[in-house]
Amino acid sequence: DFVPFLQRWKIQPNKTNDWKSQLKCLKWVLVLHFVFQLPMMVVFSPTMIDLLGMSTDLPFPSWRSIAFNCIANMIVEDCYFYFIHRLLHHPRIYKHIHKVHHEYAAPFGMAGEYAHPAETILLGTGTMLGPLIFSRHLLTVWCWLAFRLIQVVECHSGYDFPWSPNRWLPFWGGAEYHDFHHRTSLGPYSSTFTYMDALFGTNKHYLAEKKKLAATKSE
Numbered sequence: 001d002f003v004p005f006l007q008r009w010k011i012q013p014n015k016t017n018d019w020k021s022q023l024k025c026l027k028w029v030l031v032l033h034f035v036f037q038l039p040m041m042v043v044f045s046p047t048m049i050d051l052l053g054m055s056t057d058l059p060f061p062s063w064r065s066i067a068f069n070c071i072a073n074m075i076v077e078d079c080y081f082y083f084i085h086r087l088l089h090h091p092r093i094y095k096h097i098h099k100v101h102h103e104y105a106a107p108f109g110m111a112g113e114y115a116h117p118a119e120t121i122l123l124g125t126g127t128m129l130g131p132l133i134f135s136r137h138l139l140t141v142w143c144w145l146a147f148r149l150i151q152v153v154e155c156h157s158g159y160d161f162p163w164s165p166n167r168w169l170p171f172w173g174g175a176e177y178h179d180f181h182h183r184t185s186l187g188p189y190s191s192t193f194t195y196m197d198a199l200f201g202t203n204k205h206y207l208a209e210k211k212k213l214a215a216t217k218s219e
Contacts, residue, residue, distance in 0.1 A: 001108060001158075009159045011179045015106035017158075022110065029113045036117050040124060045138065054138055061137045069140045070147050073130025074192050077148070080126035081191035086202070088119065089185065107182045112156035151192060156182075171195050180206045 001016050049056060061069075088098035097116045104111040115123075127148055131141045154165070155178040166174030171193045181188055186205040188197035197203035 006159060009161050011158055011160050011176055012106040012183065017104065017106065017108050017111075021104070022108065025104070025108075025110050025114050029110060032113060032115070032117065032120050036120050037124065040121070044128065049138065052132070054136060054141075056138045060139050065137075066140050066143050069130070069134050070144050072134045073127075073144050073148075074151075076130040076133065077126050078190055078192045078196065080129055081123060082189050082196040082200075084122055084126060085189040085191070088122075089189070102182060102185060105182055107156040107158050107179065109153035109157045112152035155191070177206070180209065 001010070001018075007013060085098075088094060097118050100116040101111075101114060101119060104114065113120075127145070131144060135141050135144070155173060155175050157175045158179060160166075160174070160176040160179075164174050164176070166172045166176060173188065173190055173192060173194050177188060177194065180186075184205065187202035188194065188206055189202055190196045194203065197206075
């Protein structure tokens with residue numbers, strides 16, 4: 001939001017996240033990382049190694065193996081995320097947990113990690129489901145976690161660049177897709193792809209707005 005050259009690609013150009021709001025976000029994200037996520041990682045890594053027989057030795061897995069694991073993990077996580085996310089939007093639950101994440105109606109990358117601790121644990125569980133099924137080397141898990149974090153930042157960036165993945169990858173949601181959700185809370189609910197929302201019809205408001213905008217531009 002502080003680089004004028006990039007403003008041409010900002011999805012909600014009339015809304016700016018100032019330093020104060022970003023500092024607030026940073027403080028809470030650091031609390032989540034060190035108080036909640038770090039202990040989960042400390043417990044999880046030895047569990048993966050000891051109980052599941054996950055390797056930490058040479059040779060490291062090939063890039064093809066890592067790529068396959070990341071793709072498989074994305075599919076598992078996206079499915080899990082979709083249903084948990086919809087549940088968190090239930091009126092009886094939303095105000096207690098997920099409302100925290102929606103404090104930023106015009107999100108920025110760091111806001112992707114801004115959430116209630118219960119949500120962090122719930123959705124973090126989904127992130128680790130894929131590795132529990134597919135991964136056999138700890139390096140693969142760390143590569144997946146790095147990729148997942150980059151994807152979270154990208155879809156919360158608030159910018160739709162010409163090089164954004166949604167412009168060249170089929171079924172990829174991306175920032176433009178998820179920004180609509182933050183702005184309206186009407187769906188879609190997937191984390192990465194678009195097919196779960198298409199399957200369950202939770203993208204209808206998003207598609208209606210896209211159609212309306214397209215009609216306006218053609219006039």
